[in-house]
Amino acid sequence: MSKDHMIRSMLSENVNMTSNGCIADQLNLEEFAECYELFFDKIMEIHVSELKGIEGYGEFDEECRTEYGSCKEFLIGTFAEHQEGRR
Structure with missing residues (x-):
């Protein structure tokens, strides 16, 4: 799917x-x-x-999985470094 x-x-x-x-x-x-x-x-x-049934944090990839396993990982991965498309 x-x-x-x-x-x-x-x-x-x-x-x-x-x-x-x-x-x-x-x-x-x-x-x-x-x-x-x-x-x-x-x-x-x-x-x-x-x-229910959705685990992890972040955007879905093409296999319908999220990139980060925890909210902490998501926040660190999202805001720790400058990323393309973000100010």
């Missing part, structure tokens, strides 16, 4: 995995102020999803 299919199977039916027209990082403060409640609605929709 591909990682997209696996993630989709875990999420609530209310969660849309595709973009609905805006990317938060591309909004200026005024634009974000007009629609920030939508972001919190999406977070709450994800929150009700059943995630």
